[in-house]
Structures are given as structure tokens and as C-alpha cells.
Amino acid sequence: MGCDEEMKCSICERGCVIPAGGIGACGMYGNKEETITELFPDKYLITTPISVETMPMLHFYPGGKFLQISTAGCNFECAGCISTVIVREMDAASKILHKLSPAEVIKKAMDNECCGIVFLMNDPLASFPTFVEVAKTAKKHGLLVGFSSNGYFTCDSLNRISEVLDFANIGVKGLSNQAYRQCGGSTPEPVLRNINALYERGIHVEVSCIHCNHNQEELASLARKISEISREIPLQIMRFIPLESADPLLEPAIRETEELRNILLKHLDYVYVFNSPGTEYLSTFCPDCGEVIFKRDFYGPMGAKLRAAGVGLAEGNICPNCGRKLNFKGSGAIELYREEGFQGGYPFTRALEMIEAILIAIGAEDKKKVLRAWEEVLSGNGLMKLHHDIQNPETYISLIRHFGELIQHAAAAEKLAVYMETKLMVIKQALVNIKKKPRVYYAMGKPNFCLNGERFENQLIEVAGGISENKKISGSGRPGVGITYEVLKSLNPEVIFISSFLSSTVEDFYHEFPEDMLNIDAVKNHRIYTHPGPCWDFGSPRWILGLMHIANVLHPEMFSFDIISEAKMFYREFYNLNFNVLDCNRSFGKPSSKWRWKA
Incomplete structure (x- = not known):
């Protein structure tokens, strides 16, 4: 063979034919000295x-x-x-x-x-x-x-x-x-x-x-x-x-x-x-x-x-109730292991996307700048600090300024931070002497999946003048825990919000309630809401739009933010895009399905 011989990669069925000195489609293998080499x-x-x-x-x-x-x-x-x-x-x-x-x-x-x-x-x-x-x-x-x-x-x-x-x-x-x-x-x-x-x-x-x-x-x-x-x-x-x-x-x-x-x-x-x-x-x-x-x-x-529920497997991996042999290998763990924060699995990718969300909103169009921020966060204990800082509006805004300095977009970061702080201040000042705070429950997907009380969505509820009923529920999970409808009935929330990340339509959500739950205040009074756009309550700076929406819902006598106008302004100023809710998917980082990195 000559030194310029092409080689076929035999690792996957794509079978990339790689020229001498070239790399395969995955970017992880190259043709070096007539050998397919892991790079x-x-x-x-x-x-x-x-x-x-x-x-x-x-x-x-x-x-x-x-x-x-x-x-x-x-x-x-x-x-x-x-x-x-x-x-x-x-x-x-x-x-x-x-x-x-x-x-x-x-x-x-x-x-x-x-x-x-x-x-x-x-x-x-x-x-x-x-x-x-x-x-x-x-x-x-x-x-x-x-x-x-x-x-x-x-x-x-x-x-x-x-x-x-x-x-x-x-x-x-x-x-x-x-x-x-x-x-x-x-x-x-x-x-x-x-x-x-x-x-x-x-x-x-x-x-x-x-x-x-x-x-x-x-x-x-x-x-x-x-x-x-x-x-x-x-x-x-x-x-x-x-x-x-x-x-x-x-x-x-x-x-x-x-x-x-x-x-x-x-x-x-x-x-x-x-x-x-x-x-x-x-x-x-x-x-x-x-x-x-x-x-x-x-x-x-x-x-x-x-979960610590269910009957488990009897010896020989059979059903304890009827004796059916079940297709399991190995016995169940005695102690259940639970990851912390963004540790492990696909929530790790959400953490990286949340960083990307901030950077894109302050004008980062080069993936190298995003990589620089990832490198900083993933060194030392940065991931745990990120998990802490994104759970509070004030520390989140501090993150915006920090990343702005890091990638030399300080002016754009300051513009975004000031916009968000201004809206926060308007809401907080209006609520200084508020006497009646509605009881609010935050669900994801279905009524019986309760978001953890310490999560960001519940902080938004309290900032907007509500009482988070989720904080009364014990249990650990990521991002929440399944509860019984009896527990939800005992809370009797006046208002229910559905997460805008993994959501259901309000109509589907209502249909999930059993007959004996229809007298819950939020159900009876038709006070169940989801946000006009996805990822408006967690994961991206777009949460400021969700906060204004929550304030409108909880205290219509005090707030009348024009949410769609605010969204149009937000997208124009911080993404250089026209806002169209039909283009918005579940990405934290990318503000629209039409958003692209610059070459």
C-alpha cells in the first residue's frame, strides 16, 4: 500500500472510508499510517x-x-x-x-x-x-x-x-x-x-x-x-x-x-x-x-x-402474588443510590445546556466561548455551585454577570441582568404590603408529580406573591417526586402551575383528576395554568417571562404585564430573533428551533 491509501473503518456499519491523515464522520477515529486509530x-x-x-x-x-x-x-x-x-x-x-x-x-x-x-x-x-x-x-x-x-x-x-x-x-x-x-x-x-x-x-x-x-x-x-x-x-x-x-x-x-x-x-x-x-x-x-x-x-x-414501593421479586425472580417467572437478572439493591444535583445521567447534559442558555442570551455565537465556560464550571466543584446558583433569581443573575466577564461579553451580560433585575424589582416592590397570598402547587407532566420544594419554579411562585405548597411535601427525587392524589387533595391548592419543560396541555391535565378530586379549589375554579412558551420557568434566562406570567395569574389586581410583547422584545434584544411560539421547543440553550451557531 502507498502512504496515501484510504482505509475503511470497521467499528460501525457506517463504514467510513477515511483518506490518509483524515478522520471519520464521528470525529473520533483517524487514518494514521494506514491504521484506523482512536484519536x-x-x-x-x-x-x-x-x-x-x-x-x-x-x-x-x-x-x-x-x-x-x-x-x-x-x-x-x-x-x-x-x-x-x-x-x-x-x-x-x-x-x-x-x-x-x-x-x-x-x-x-x-x-x-x-x-x-x-x-x-x-x-x-x-x-x-x-x-x-x-x-x-x-x-x-x-x-x-x-x-x-x-x-x-x-x-x-x-x-x-x-x-x-x-x-x-x-x-x-x-x-x-x-x-x-x-x-x-x-x-x-x-x-x-x-x-x-x-x-x-x-x-x-x-x-x-x-x-x-x-x-x-x-x-x-x-x-x-x-x-x-x-x-x-x-x-x-x-x-x-x-x-x-x-x-x-x-x-x-x-x-x-x-x-x-x-x-x-x-x-x-x-x-x-x-x-x-x-x-x-x-x-x-x-x-x-x-x-x-x-x-x-x-x-x-x-x-x-x-422507589421503596411495590412487592419486589420473590426468590428466583418470580412474582410473589402469582408465581410468574419474570424477566429480571440479578436481585434488587438493599439500599437505593441517589445521585446529587447534576451528577450522572442526562441531567448532566441539561447542566451544560443551562450554561449555554446564558451565553447565547448574552450574544455568544461561537462554540469556543461556550467551551471555555464549560471548562471553568466542570473544574473543581463548579457543577455543584452551578446547581445551587441556578435555584435562586438573584444568584442566577449573578451567574449572568460572571459568564459575561468570562467570555468578554460584559456589556451584553449587564444589559440582560439589568432588564431582569428591573422586572424583579417592580414585582417585589408592588408586593411589599401584600396580605393575601394564594396557595400554589407546581406539577410537571401530571398532577401527581410534584416538583421539589427547593426548585427554582417554586422560588418564582414566592417572588410573585404566592405560597409554595410544594415545600410542605417531603421526599427526594430529580426533579420531583410522585405523590398520591390524597396528598394533593389535602393541600387543596388555589392555583396549579404546570412546568413548561415537560408539560401537558391544561385540558389533558384536567382530565387526569379523579372524580373525587374535582372539588379541589384550583380544579373547581379553573385555575390551572401552563406558560405561553417552553422553558419559561427554569433552565434559561427566559424564566423572567415566566415570572411576569405568574405574577399576572396570582395577582391580576396588581399586575398586567403584556407577556407576548415582553417576549417579542426579549427575543429581539437578546437573541436577535423574531419571537414565534411555534418555533420554540424544549431546549434550554437554543431559544428557537431555527437558531443556529455561526460558522
């Missing part, structure tokens, strides 16, 4: 303990504590990807990524008393040689090994990893060639082939797939395909969250995804609904008798969290 070996963005449901994995060592490892990059580029900030915007050469040998990774897992390691958030195919070596070292130390992947392995790469693999979550993009071409692939056939191969090799497999407003038939076909392998393979339906450039109209209602789940049960024994706070379909029910085996809560995008 950033042993470099990690995250190594932190998580519970296995955060992965998410539901039928493997329930509640188990695993060490999450994540790098950067991905072999796919999917519209609305929840990991865009780390797979497309993170620089894999950044000092944020820390170098660890396989032995050091395994030592960290063992020091944290983890029962295994799991690769998630970006695809292990992007750092395949690194992951294989870590997996081999883990097996030598008796640790379990798993990953979340799009499953686009070649037969050769699947053979290499399956020798040391115990469990896998395979994300299917759809069953059409078009679905895969949109992500950079060509056909779903390699993924279906690999799911079957993993199952036949005794590796525990769970399958996930996005539910959009147009792909119900594809999901039904996928369920039938999986059932041909085994009815007992769990299917995780990920209700689509429109992020980045994704069309907001692709997002289905929670009830629509739940209805689809019930249809798919004709083909599979276990079908779960994700990204839908308050749904009961994150829990495991016995396929024969319907007993609740494990009860779970929504735990941020793509995640679930085991």
Missing part, C-alpha cells in the same frame, strides 16, 4: 456513580449502583438529540476530559462500591477501543459491564465487545431506511441483527425507541420484530422531547404515548413510558396478575428511579 483514547468526560435506572436499565440488578463512563462524540447525528452538547458541541480534545487508564477506571468503580461499569450518554462506538479495554479489565475484577448504544456495530465489533458484556440498552431510531439516513446511517437491519445476536448470546437486552407524532406504526412494527426474538425483552418508549433544531410539533402528549404503550402490550410483556412525569407506566407490572413489582418515578430526561 482520544482513555479520555473521559464523566466517571461517576449512578443507579442503573438512570442509564436507563429496568430489569437488570434493580437499584444497582454502577460507575457511569462517558466520553465525547457519536457515530450518529440525530435531530433533537438530548446529548448534542457532548456529542456535537464538546471538543474531545478539551482539558475537561480527563485521562484515566483502564485500571484507574476500575479502581474508581470499586472504591465507590459499584457492582459494574456502564457506558452511556454518548455512544461506546465513538470510543470503542477504550471501552473494550475497560470492559476486559472490569471482568477480570468481577464487575458487570453494560452500555447504552444505537447498536450500529459491525459483526466484528459486536463480537469483540459481547465477549465481556452483561447487559445493553439498544436505541432503535425507527424501522425505515429514512429514519437511519437522517441520522447518518442507511438501514435499521444491522441494529435488528445485533439485538438478536445479543439476546442469543445470553446478554440482557432492553430496547428503547423514540415516540414522535408520526411514527406509531413504526413502533408497532418494532414491537412485533422484538417479539419474534422474545416477548420478554423490555421496550422503553421515549416520548420525544423536541430539542435543538427539532420541530415542536413532533412532541406527542403523555396520554398519547400511554395509549400507544397499551397497544404494544399485545406484542410484548413489558412496555415502559419515559419522559412523562407522573405516568404509572415506568413501574413494572406482572404480565399475568398485574401486581406492581417495582414502582418507579420519572428521574429527568431518559431516566427513572426506583
